[in-house]
Amino acid sequence: MVILSILCVTTLFPSNVLSRGSLRSERRSNTTARSSTDHSSHKLQTPQPRKHTPRNKRPAVHIKERGPIKLTKRPTNSKQVRLFGRVGLFLYCNSNGTVSGSLSQLSNFVKFELQSFGPSIVRIRSIESGKFLAIDSKGVLQTKKTATDECLFYQNHEENLFVSFASFKYYMSEHYDMFISVKRNGEVKQATSTLPGQDAIQFIALNANNWTLADFVGWSQMKYSKQL
Numbered sequence: 748m749v750i751l752s753i754l755c756v757t758t759l760f761p762s763n764v765l766s767r768g769s770l771r772s773e774r775r776s777n778t779t780a781r782s783s784t785d786h787s788s789h790k791l792q793t794p795q796p797r798k799h800t801p802r803n804k805r806p807a808v809h810i811k812e813r814g815p816i817k818l819t820k821r822p823t824n825s826k827q828v829r830l831f832g833r834v835g836l837f838l839y840c841n842s843n844g845t846v847s848g849s850l851s852q853l854s855n856f857v858k859f860e861l862q863s864f865g866p867s868i869v870r871i872r873s874i875e876s877g878k879f880l881a882i883d884s885k886g887v888l889q890t891k892k893t894a895t896d897e898c899l900f901y902q903n904h905e906e907n908l909f910v911s912f913a914s915f916k917y918y919m920s921e922h923y924d925m926f927i928s929v930k931r932n933g934e935v936k937q938a939t940s941t942l943p944g945q946d947a948i949q950f951i952a953l954n955a956n957n958w959t960l961a962d963f964v965g966w967s968q969m970k971y972s973k974q975l
């Protein structure tokens with residue numbers, strides 16, 4: 748699968764770029780006496796992301812407009828939880844700041860504080876390290892000492908008690924489609940390779956002090972379209 752898609756990328760993309768490029772230069776050579784300003788506008792038209800990452804099959808990531816969602820400065824609610832993945836592992840914040848999946852259910856590194864900043868919008872802070880989970884523009888799940896807008900997640904209530912957490916800031920094809928995920932082997936996936944409905948993105952939030960299901964009664968939930 749991986750080899751196939753790499754093959755596709757290396758065979759499809761360059762020819763695509765080439766044919767587009769030659770079309771443009773053909774068009775350009777036809778029209779008479781182009782000025783230098785036209786030349787720079789031609790430069791702008793070339794596909795931007797591919798220019799810097801020609802051998803990468805990374806999907807395009809977009810920044811969501813803020814829209815009408817009001818975020819609070821301070822958390823309006825918070826809850827200490829363990830996030831037990833559908834794949835059978837707990838979300839685990841390593842002491843070196845990386846994130847993985849773990850069977851260590853009693854470790855403090857599997858405890859997180861969910862902090863509510865708006866309707867279904869949360870930060871996830873590791874209780875042990877104090878760091879915040881973040882997804883960057885490349886879809887890499889990481890932790891940050893200081894919270895930024897990359898540390899905001901859309902908490903979606905999936906079927907059967909599961910929740911998922913998608914980047915609030917970045918998306919690929921529709922809003923909130925880059926998820927926190929843990930694979931069966933304990934590795935996290937790059938958020939750009941996650942899909943709605945996958946087991947790897949689904950977690951059960953259990954209260955950190957006892958093993959009961961965390962409830963989010965009273966937390967403001969997003970009631971309108973996910974396109975906001």
Ligand SMILES: *[C@@H]1O[C@H](CO)[C@@H](O)[C@H](O)[C@H]1NC(C)=O
Pocket residue numbers: 773777
């Ligand atoms: C541009 O030039 C090519 C080759 O010289 C020619 O086939 C084509 O018809 C021209 N197109 C226009 C829009 O002039």
Ligand SMILES: *[C@@H]1O[C@H](CO)[C@@H](O)[C@H](O)[C@H]1NC(C)=O
Pocket residue numbers: 841842843844845
């Ligand atoms: C961080 O710690 C984890 C678990 O100990 C280890 O697997 C991983 O390789 C470490 N990563 C870095 C970048 O040090």
Ligand SMILES: *[C@@H]1O[C@H](CO)[C@@H](O)[C@H](O)[C@H]1NC(C)=O
Pocket residue numbers: 954956957958959
């Ligand atoms: C478990 O902990 C939560 C959060 O502290 C609390 O609200 C809940 O009542 C507790 N449940 C039991 C059965 O102790």
